[in-house]
Amino acid sequence: MPPTVPTETPGLAAYADVTASNTTLRRFLHGLPGVDQVGAEARAASLGTRSIKTTAKAHAIELAITMVDLTTLEGQDTPGKVRALASKALRPDPSDPTCPSVAAVCVYGDLVGEVKQIVGDRVNVAAVATAFPSGRASLEVKLADTRDAVAAGADEIDMVIDRGAFLAGHYLQVFDEIVAVKEACRRADGSHAHLKVIFETGELQTYDNVRRASWLAMLAGTDFIKTSTGKVQPAATLPVTLVMLEAVRDFREATGVQIGVKPAGGIRTSKDAIKYLVMVNEVTGPDWLTPDWFRFGASTLLNDLLMQRTKLATGRYSGPDYFTLD
Amino acid sequence: MARVDVRKTYKLYIGGAFPRSESGHSFEVLDAKGRFLANAARATRKDARDAVAAARKAFPGWSGRTAYNRGQVVYRIAEVLETRRDQFVAELVRSEGTSAAKAGKYVDAAVDRLVWYAGWADKIAQVVGNQNPVAGPYFNLTSPEPTGVVAVVAPAGPLLGLVSVVAPIIVTGNTAVVVASQTHPLTAITLAEVMATSDLPGGVVNILTGPTAEIAPWLASHMDVNAIDLAGVTDAELATSLEVAAADNLKRVRRAPASEPDWLETPALAAMTDFLESKTVWHPIGV
Amino acid sequence: MPTQSTTFDYAPAPESRALVDIKASYGLFIDGEFVDGHGDAFKSINPATEETLAEISEADDADVDRAVKAARRAFRSWSRMPGSERAKYLYRIARIVQERSRELAILESIDNGKPIKESRDVDVPIVAAHFFYHAGWADKLEYAGLGANPQPLGVAAQVIPWNFPLLMLAWKIAPALACGNTVVLKPAETTPLTALLFAEICQQADLPPGVVNIITGAGGTGQALIAHPDVDKVAFTGSTEVGKAIARSIAGTDKKATLELGGKAANIVFDDAPIDQAVEGIVDGIFFNQGHVCCAGSRLLVQESIADDLLDRLKRRMSTLRIGDPLDKNTDVGAINSGEQLKRIRELSEVGDAEGAERWEVACDLPTKGFWFPPTIFTGVSQAHRIAREEIFGPVLSVLTFRTPAEAVEKANNTPYGLSAGVWTDKGSRILFMADRLRAGVVWANTFNKFDPTSPFGGYKESGYGREGGRQGLASYLKAGA
Incomplete structure (x- = not known):
């Protein structure tokens, strides 16, 4: 995917005034249409009742596997642990060579090299950065964190926004930080590591805030918007993802720029994953139904997808003993 | 040789579980003729504290459910109680020494009482709430809301009396900590088994057995209890002291009746409204 | 990759x-x-x-x-x-x-x-x-x-x-x-x-x-x-x-x-409405039960300043409706109940064409057997059009516009019917203002077609x-x- 930088994109030029000051940015974000909580949740629940069976289910499970950002973000992570995860990412089901690889492995920045050694260019390596998960550090530290991960070979950077600044109404500060991190994603050869901006929607609390954060990050030039760190409850939910999908849909209408969406945290079953794919299909349309534009941040989800995949192939229910624990 | 029966251990009912008293103490429960029936757990102030914590924890979820759902749950308690009719008749005959016919009448009435209250869940607001025609461009609506955690000193009527005080408290969304009748505590625990298997979330009703005079003061003075029903307090001095203790955080107090009411009579709405707050919402009307 | x-x-x-x-x-x-x-x-x-x-x-x-x-x-x-x-x-x-x-x-x-x-x-x-x-x-x-x-x-x-x-x-x-x-x-x-x-x-x-x-x-x-x-x-x-x-x-x-x-309910959308939910409400309002609903929101009154944007969103959303086998769990819009009703829907829609309203319908393959009518909207409808006055009782929405709350009230009430109405706005006081003036037995605000046994239902006029x-x-x- 070609890197997109705000100033180089004609569609975004029209929004230059919006980001001229905190006042104008605030006025713009607060002028976005409101989100009625009850209505949004009802719509999400209604999409969740779609019945995806047989061939459609097989297609959805295969697709979901390719969209997984296989993630480990623990203080106890070791080189050995992430190497095992990297192997799993390449060959999720060792007994079945037709099983596709996942989209990426997502780790802390210091472990990027370990993963890269295993996966090479076959699977992307994503690193969380900018004082993940709290985002509480100086900008200099956040940028250094980012550059470090990019230098180590990260293909993708998952940054967190400063929720304190956002909730205090310092939108331009959040905006500038995203722009700066995006700049820090630049490699020596001029290409960019792919940037995902994490909102931690569980801390933003309202859907109005989620919509505002989405537009803010998209105007700042992010490649993806992502729900959560996985460290705060609630993490990804269907209604939050609905609001974000509506935002990327509207943003492309307005600017011509397509942005990806990544729900992360709390998606554990194939059934859940399929609900998300149905939502993508019906809210943004099939343009987003690829790993380039939609990802799942997850760890345990992958094994459930594999179990369901095996169930469809063999006609009997499988058990956790038949899949690797990494 | 006659079969040796297996006897049940009676424990407390707190947070949906059946723990023994933290003290490890129990007390003897006697039947109507003074013969030993069983040992009941003797709840202490710490059990009372735990029960209040359980009731508080259950309150947001229970009060947040739709009235329709609460009604169905209370109706479910009635359904399950009806299926255990024979067991309750036998227990009432044993503990109160009444005839099976009279006991049957009280069990039936307890089932019917639950059904009656189940129907109130989604109607009480329609009967005691209202719109107020204030003199100005304002929408103004008053609706009832549950007051919170309600402590109950249960009356002597082991089944119908107990149901008649607990059902009106919980059907509107309150949660309850009940001190069971000191003389007839076993039926209360059997009723807890009914509630535990009736879709009633753990902690909505908690039941303590033991000496009323020991346990009730801890509930009356507990600062995280919002109201207290003195239905089963027969000692006037105790009643007054509990009401005095309740004043520390202005608990809503439903005073003890002069004598044990005839539980067979259809209750008045006060059994519910005494544990309801009225909330009035103002909103301007304009473009 | x-x-x-x-x-x-x-x-x-x-x-x-x-x-x-x-x-x-x-x-x-x-x-x-x-x-x-x-x-x-x-x-x-x-x-x-x-x-x-x-x-x-x-x-x-x-x-x-x-x-x-x-x-x-x-x-x-x-x-x-x-x-x-x-x-x-x-x-x-x-x-x-x-x-x-x-x-x-x-x-x-x-x-x-x-x-x-x-x-x-x-x-x-x-x-x-x-x-x-x-x-x-x-x-x-x-x-x-x-x-x-x-x-x-x-x-x-x-x-x-x-x-x-x-x-x-x-x-x-x-x-x-x-x-x-x-x-x-x-x-x-x-x-x-x-x-x-x-x-x-x-x-x-x-x-x-x-x-x-x-x-x-x-x-x-x-x-x-x-x-x-x-x-x-x-x-x-x-x-x-x-x-x-x-x-x-x-x-x-x-x-x-x-x-x-019968009814001919106005579903009124103001420019500050929660737009995505309003679109859902319009869809629920008229396509729920194939529009065979006496309280259906069959007249969309949209504030002029957002009319184009709203209609674009509505059409896009309508394109995802799944029409077909009523027993398929993914079907959103089923069959018209009878040949007689289908005939009436067709006739009134043709009147809409003849009176100069613009018809737009979902492009979809309808089954060859049975009674079917695609979800349809008419734009450029005026109060004088029969499709704005008569109950069609089918999946057909008439779209009108308004400029001010007073005009919305006037148009909404300008019908012999008075069963229901919808209001979409983020402003609470405006909801109550509209509810005060709408001559209808049920007023839904930021929702539509909601029913509950505790809630009285019935009409004016x-x-x-x-x-x-x-x-x-x-x-x-x-x-x-x-």
Whole structure:
């Protein structure tokens, strides 16, 4: 995917005034249409009742596997642990060579090299950065964190926004930080590591805030918007993802720029994953139904997808003993 | 040789579980003729504290459910109680020494009482709430809301009396900590088994057995209890002291009746409204 | 590693028909038993396939008389039974409806053409809720606000439409029984099957014979029932035209009447509305149940400043509606209930074309058998157009615009109907301002087509009189006691 930088994109030029000051940015974000909580949740629940069976289910499970950002973000992570995860990412089901690889492995920045050694260019390596998960550090530290991960070979950077600044109404500060991190994603050869901006929607609390954060990050030039760190409850939910999908849909209408969406945290079953794919299909349309534009941040989800995949192939229910624990 | 029966251990009912008293103490429960029936757990102030914590924890979820759902749950308690009719008749005959016919009448009435209250869940607001025609461009609506955690000193009527005080408290969304009748505590625990298997979330009703005079003061003075029903307090001095203790955080107090009411009579709405707050919402009307 | 996007086609997900057992022929349910009718039997068909489902008895005047007599006999004991005991029968019915919910939903979708997701998730759950709610009133009537000792009216003649067959049955029977009346109910001739299954439920509940009688037939049977001299109460849901005829026919009698008739509801969207939810509300408002809804939001009034954007969003959303097999769990819009109704929808739509409105419809493949009409909107509609004034009762939305709240009120109220209205805005005070001025029995704000047994439903003006549901609904079946 070609890197997109705000100033180089004609569609975004029209929004230059919006980001001229905190006042104008605030006025713009607060002028976005409101989100009625009850209505949004009802719509999400209604999409969740779609019945995806047989061939459609097989297609959805295969697709979901390719969209997984296989993630480990623990203080106890070791080189050995992430190497095992990297192997799993390449060959999720060792007994079945037709099983596709996942989209990426997502780790802390210091472990990027370990993963890269295993996966090479076959699977992307994503690193969380900018004082993940709290985002509480100086900008200099956040940028250094980012550059470090990019230098180590990260293909993708998952940054967190400063929720304190956002909730205090310092939108331009959040905006500038995203722009700066995006700049820090630049490699020596001029290409960019792919940037995902994490909102931690569980801390933003309202859907109005989620919509505002989405537009803010998209105007700042992010490649993806992502729900959560996985460290705060609630993490990804269907209604939050609905609001974000509506935002990327509207943003492309307005600017011509397509942005990806990544729900992360709390998606554990194939059934859940399929609900998300149905939502993508019906809210943004099939343009987003690829790993380039939609990802799942997850760890345990992958094994459930594999179990369901095996169930469809063999006609009997499988058990956790038949899949690797990494 | 006659079969040796297996006897049940009676424990407390707190947070949906059946723990023994933290003290490890129990007390003897006697039947109507003074013969030993069983040992009941003797709840202490710490059990009372735990029960209040359980009731508080259950309150947001229970009060947040739709009235329709609460009604169905209370109706479910009635359904399950009806299926255990024979067991309750036998227990009432044993503990109160009444005839099976009279006991049957009280069990039936307890089932019917639950059904009656189940129907109130989604109607009480329609009967005691209202719109107020204030003199100005304002929408103004008053609706009832549950007051919170309600402590109950249960009356002597082991089944119908107990149901008649607990059902009106919980059907509107309150949660309850009940001190069971000191003389007839076993039926209360059997009723807890009914509630535990009736879709009633753990902690909505908690039941303590033991000496009323020991346990009730801890509930009356507990600062995280919002109201207290003195239905089963027969000692006037105790009643007054509990009401005095309740004043520390202005608990809503439903005073003890002069004598044990005839539980067979259809209750008045006060059994519910005494544990309801009225909330009035103002909103301007304009473009 | 860019990958190609692929379409995500949902495989068919049909609900199994195995759960329902449709008999070859059905009789009338009178005095607790199924008996043959003496009129000319007619067929009930599946509107999605036009296959014949069953042969249905027609009640003639003598059958109607038998049913009313059975209800009168049952009234004596039913009305004197303690409310707490009547309540238990209604609770039983509520529980059996819950237990047999999927069966009822499937049968409803087969007979009516509505999507299974709707009969399963909306109709049947509300049916159970209606019985549950009214069961609770049976022993609390002294709190209904009608005095200390309110009394039932007697025998209720109830005639219901085909758009929500079982739900309308519940709206009629539950309050009538709770208040101590007995009923003779006639379902619509195109959708009698769930009412007849409900008769079996009454048997399972051991409801005393004669308390509920269900007679089938067409308009003539309905007329005979309403005209029967021993009927004390008439409850009708259907067209305004028939409603007026009923009002005339009972003039000079002691019969009380409740009429739930047509509508042409305005769904008013202001420029500060939560836009994505408003789009959902518009879709729910007019395409729910194929638009066969008396309170459907069939007139969209959108503020001019957002009209283009809103219509773009609406069309995009409409394009994701799935139209087809009512039994497929992913179907959003099912079949039109009858060939006759389809004809009327087509005719009025053609009038819309002729009057100069612009038609836009969802591009979709419709099944070749059965009765189908694609979700359609007309733009450039004015108040003078017939499609803005007449009830189409199908998936057809007329779009008008307005500039100010006052204009919105004026246009919304400029109709002989007054059943419902919708208001979409983020501003609370404006919702209440609009609600104050809209001459409609139900006003939905930032939502649409919501129903609950606790909430009274019914219309102003030519949308009928009387209310169903809530405390107000009880007044339709009670009189002040001595």
